[in-house]
Amino acid sequence: MKARMMRLAMSIALIVALFGTIGVPGARPAHAAMRTLHIAWFEFTSADILQTLGNQYAKEKGVQIIVDRPPLAQWQSSVFNQFAAHKTSFAAAVLDSQWLGQAVTEHDVPELTSWIKQNLPVNQFDPYLFAAYSQYPQRLPGTTGGLDLAHGHFYGLPWFADAKMFAYRKDWFADPANQKAFMAKYHHPLRVPQSMDEIVQIADFFTQPDKGIYGYATHEQVGYDAAAETFLPWCWNYGGDIWNPATGAVEGYINSPRCVHALELVDHLTQKDSPPGSGRNFIAEVTTDMNQGKVALMESWLCCFAGLFDPKASTLGKTKAEIAQKIGFFNYPGETYMGKHSRYAPLGGQGFALSAYASKADQQAMLDFAKWFFTPRIQKEWYQLGSTPANSVILHSKDFINAQPWNPETSQVFGMVKDFWNMPEYAPMLKVMNDTVNASMTGQMSAKAALDLIAKKQASILAATGRYSAYK
Amino acid sequence: MATATPSASVEGLRRQRRRPWLTDRRMAFLFIAPSVILLLAISIFPLIWSVYLSFTRYKVTGIEAPVWVGLSNYHTILTNNDLYDDWHIFQVTAVIVFCAVTLEFLLGFGLALILVRKFPGRGLILTLMLTPMMLAPVIVGLFWRFMLDATFGVVNYMQSAWLHLPRVDYLDQPNTAIGSLIVADVWMWTPFMLLISVAGLSAIPRYLTEAALVDRASAWFRFRQITLPLVWPLLLIALIFRTIDAIKLFDLAFTLTGGGPGQSTLTVSYLLFTKAFNDYDTGSSSALAYIILIMVIALANIYIRNLNKVASA
């Protein structure tokens, strides 16, 4: 009896194996006779929203768009592995802004300058914002005027705009007892901060470890750019810069006194004013900190602020409206330091680029989809479903501002965004910066030691390329 | 199929003579060849290509052809002139592998000695104890991260609320982060050693232990002279595989610590992944792969020499 059962099990298993080797027809609900095109992105809300739009496009135009969504940690390698093989399963990819240099110099994405000229309302976009997702060589900071379509080279379309902002507990701020105590201590009212120094004061004020409450939650993780993108805005707001784009020099820039001071402040925030265990923080963790009522301030990407308003996850209220009474938002207030005033928010978001390895027909079909995507009707759906468009006219429209609780701030932030470099060797450069900043945030090295180390390593990376005048 | 009755033996002999082509040699070849061919095609061929790449400066995503640089990649890594602190990474890996495998061996074998006796509920306990190794390492890493968190984790809650010990930020300090990796790995793979030990201990012929009991041998004597020698070959095979796998530790570190804080929990496999899929420094990552391979081969040789000695004894 047992032997027969074993034999039955074996035969079933062998049949399964046979199916496996031949291939299983119908295992995947085939998007039947319709033409199917893939866009490579990664798993998060906006990509899911794009898939919803893709399904709608299938109904309207008869071409099925599928958004490939691997985990964030695999996004970069899944795209570049296929580029390396000169054969991509996707016809287009949504690329992170810093990938542009590598993608362009390795001939993975075709130029789109003329298509942009003819098909997009370029004047409706902030030129710096547009260029960040599209232009290589990178548009130099301080460049004035519109998009340089005559002389520049553009490879991407501004698909999804993102930036960092602050969320704060406005109910704690409004509490009269807090107001009184804060005024007594700092001699100015507890309010939406008007400077970065004020943010530090507020974070210090609210930190009471014995009550399990802290002032600040921010990204610190060693993964990808979490820690780096926390350090960068602070460095920029204190007037610092991380390199000289003209010469490629980093020494004296990323470890300048301004940047050192900024990182020292960040270290203070992460070591003294953040809940323990913050060293592994990224978006999900800081959202949890806020949802569980642990922190007064949260610094994070606005793409995912919807996570703050989920009654199933939040202890702040049983409905969205209840939660909205307790959470407010503000943009980076800027700072005047050592005689210079600066105000920046870090740029996030991604741009849409074609795969150079897709067929011309597929590329054209993708451009048709992009054109459909940029029509005002679809852009409206894009933000109503929860994503963020890059079009300034839309960003300042009443409908957009009323769509989400944080959109009033969103419509202002894209005038002050700044991105870091996007040269082909960005990946090792970023890893050095990110991991070393994390080491400083978690208390393993001082801010000065960390930034000196970054300068040294980044200099060696850039020198090895032979392309920068600072090292010749 | 013919049954082995005496009247069939002549028939069987005739059958043997009618099928001379399946000689022993042919059979050996046919049995072994498929495995070896598959291994050659999928494991070895890529290996050879990456050996070549290890002597070049090359980016697989780039448009430039590989440039021969001889032993330069190896030199950079072995003299610690790399972007990464290679010596420190090798050290950390060695610590993790040694501590984890030793603990897994002691715990696994120790538990097996207890679980090899029959008692009510033993089957259930044994099956349950095997579940940790059935989970995917990425999931194990994620959940240990969840449990060890200093603010939200259940481990810190238990130690502070029940044991009145201070909370420890396990994942944000290098030493405790390394310890966390070891604990998570031990949690995951002790069941492996446990299972192999139980299988090996169960297979010891009862008559040997019974004979020793009749001779009034002490428990220690029985253990040392009968149990251990008989189960040692199997344990050694398990140790070889476990050590090799521990050196390849990546998924767990990826989700538990991400290599952090800083780069203090980067293992050699994680560094390999970073060089290959973050920096796309194909030449250097290939060189690192071969350095790792040579070390592992050396280590495995030691184990196997011991195995052959024991087997021939």
Added chain:
Amino acid sequence: MAQQVVAAPAATREGSGGPPVILIAVGRALLAAALALAVIFFLFPIFWIVSTSFKDLRDADSPVPHFFDFTPTLDNYRHIFVQTQQTATGGTTSVSTDFPHFFFNSIVIDVAATLLALVLGTLAAYGFSRFPVPAKNDLLFFILSTRMLPPVAVLIPIFLMYTNLNLVDTYHGMILLYTTFNIPFAVWMMKGFIDEIPREYEDAAMVDGYTRFQAFYKVIVPQALPAAAATSVFLLITVWNEFVFATQLTQTATRTAPPGIAAAQTMGGIDWGLISAVSTLFVLPVVIFTFLVRNYLLRGVTFGAVRR
């Protein structure tokens, strides 16, 4: 005194004049305590994962952990199959997820790879065990060494090779790959067991008129089944949870569960409830399989029987 002498044989174990009852009892209690501690250490995280699968995010993320005092919900398990998405008109629709598809792929690919590796590995193990193979030890070491390299090292060459041969995102491509991963372990484990099966059995069978191959099929295979069961558990686990190659070499058609589960870490929040639920569901087939073969696992091989 006299009482003790009389009582001694009954009060000690095995009549060998060993330690007194009290020490045995204390020893047993210590062993029981050690076992209990071990069981708690190994099973608590499992309990934690399973219980989290029944919590909603607020309870799961709570800094004061809820061991039993929470309202359980089946939402997470529901979300494995169906999730709600917003529509452009402001409503919501139910969208079926890809998890069932990932699970299906995992089952097909992993079972096939395990079986294939077991069969090929056992054949090779028998060959190495019974026949004089030239450079046997070197070949065996070569087979072992293919497992020594971190898979990441060969990922790029294999990826490029697969892309050129159109094997990416195919069932047969993944099955071949996973089979190759599993062969070394299968060969070494099965050879270890087959070595212990006395040759006298096969010799006896061949004297009775069987061919070598029949002897293998009728004598060795049944005896090696317990070892095969134990080995297959490990083989299955190895590929069931494989992540790195699955992520890079599959896309949508053949994506298996581990990359699918990792993708459940969205940016808005790690949905611990969903991940726990998926992980619990995903580990079940392996647990069930192990449970089915548990008798084989414990039985081991009866070597030494002939010497009896």
